[in-house]
Amino acid sequence: DAGVIQSPRHEVTEMGQEVTLRCKPISGHDYLFWYRQTMMRGLELLIYFNNNVPIDDSGMPEDRFSAKMPNASFSTLKIQPSEPRDSAVYFCASRSAVNTEAFFGQGTRLTVV
């Protein structure tokens, strides 16, 4: 398996534009996590899914953020409209069960200008 795959690796967009980040988890993994990492706030859990169902989205900062998992092999995190304070590295991770390790993607570095 190629691991967790995120795209794009880098994204530069203008304030107000819609941004879509993509993630392909490891095949057979039941859990998928979206994190945001900044120097100021560290690594924040935004939302996670179990068997494609969102379980906890309490970390999503505001209504501008939305996440979907239409099937077991694909998830998106959308920001609309984007703002400069959304600039961060966004990580996707997956794991097979609760008592197992999580595997992280390489991240998407988002810059909103």
Added chain:
Amino acid sequence: SQQGEEDPQALSIQEGENATMNCSYKTSINNLQWYRQNSGRGLVHLILIRSNEREKHSGRLRVTLDTSKKSSSLLITASRAADTASYFCGNAGGTSYGKLTFGQGTILTVHP
């Protein structure tokens, strides 16, 4: 942070010395996981300790867990320059089953 605090925030040591990092958490846990992050990369899992375990070893890594104090420590023995990275503890538990949250991490620098 979402799950607790790690200390120290930064640690600088010489090659060959031991490095100890601590993690405190706020909620109940199912297990606690330690990860490493090299600059610009995703987190990589190092070791997992379950809530009913008190100590675990893996190579040069030793992890302890004290559930009464809601704390864990990661010891890296005989450190190498290649151990330079950020280290995070992940709390698998909390208010939602299956949740995995992280502290702010410890930046470890090992000087050759």
